[in-house]
């Protein structure tokens with residue numbers, strides 16, 4: 001049975017899928033950049049690295065002159081102001097405030113891996129909020145709760161984490177395992193400008209979207225005062241009526257590890273063209289260690305992908321991964337992307353411009369090969385390339401007039417491409433993100449004499 005909150009959506013409808021139960025199909029034409037679904041988080045938990053840096057409720061960073069206020073009961077949760085604190089108190093904090101410190105310092109909790117600790121806290125936030133329903137744990141009183149229970153369980157999640165809150169009456173014995181077996185399969189890692197900050201539950205999105213390594217849509221997260229985080233699923237390209245809408249469950253660049261993660265965490269094998277091709281290769285050759293061979297691979301992947309044409313022409317079409325010749329298969333090794341990314345970053349910071357330009361182009365080529373067009377990683381990298389070019393041309397060196405004109409044109413093109421890609425997903429996450437940065441740089445570029 002399709003849940004009522006889904007049947008009322010005017011963008012998608014669920015249809016049976018051969019192996020994934022259902023799939024979300026576009027009800028009408030969906031243009032690039034449109035919002036397909038917009039929903040608030042049902043339960044969230046901040047990553048430990050973000051604790052005390054962001055509000056535990058709305059997840060915004062504090063504004064200048066207004067430090068976060070700490071819960072005086074437990075000292076373990078931080079809020080923008082009384083409104084955020086009160087909202088979270090009502091939804092779940094009142095059930096856990098007194099016990100949270102004892103819980104997090106217990107040997108059971110301390111013995112968990114980092115991600116298990118996050119799951120434990122998220123589960124507790126979820127259970128505590130179900131206990132605050134008009135009749136405790138009567139899930140029929142919450143559309144989101146019944147929808148969460150209707151989600152597909154993961155293959156095996158291990159033993160469920162301990163609970164903090166003991167509510168009277170306690171939940172039925174099978175509720176906690178039933179919730180927890182849906183965690184691995186359905187929870188989202190929430191991010192701001194590609195940095196992960198929290199985990200969250202968004203039942204309607206979980207019920208709707210299957211995975212693709214070449215997704216036509218992606219989730220973004222927006223923060224606003226006193227509200228739970230909002231997830232928006234945005235079309236990365238024009239989606240035709242009847243087409244399946246898929247999002248990425250994992251970074252498509254995880255060429256070697258994603259297969260295992262799909263099997264163990266999600267319980268399926270991805271049969272997208274890229275995964276079928278990667279499976280057909282079997283073992284991806286090691287990345288060479290010889291610097292000349294690495295340089296040669298970097299140059300040739302750029303040629304294969306035709307990065308020059310991407311940078312110059314607006315009619316660029318990236319080649320399919322399956323066309324990659326055998327002698328270039330080592331570029332698909334995750335170590336190669338890691339090496340390129342580290343080389344680019346180090347060279348940019350050390351103002352080694354030739355190396356930064358060379359590795360930056362090769363990394364862009366690899367991104368064009370593994371990511372679909374308009375994927376935010378591509379836009380973020382184009383912005384980094386523009387900033388590196390800027391630093392070299394206008395901060396570090398004193399260019400001649402002709403070199404300056406050349407540099408301005410190259411930087412301006414990189415910024416234009418970065419904006420074009422990032423505009424598709426649109427503003428998300430924290431204030432002053434990459435789109436704001438692009439606009440500042442574009443204005444500054446106009447001022448360069």
Ligand SMILES: C[S@@+](CC[C@H](N)C(=O)[O-])C[C@H]1O[C@@H](n2cnc3c(N)ncnc32)[C@H](O)[C@@H]1O
Nearest residue numbers: 020021022152185206207208209210211266268
């Ligand atoms: C978050 S749910 C997606 C919604 C699901 N189709 C449903 O009907 O509820 C995730 C589960 O859907 C299935 N799934 C998602 N993407 C898939 C894919 N590309 N191929 C096969 N199964 C997939 C897997 O069982 C996975 O664990």
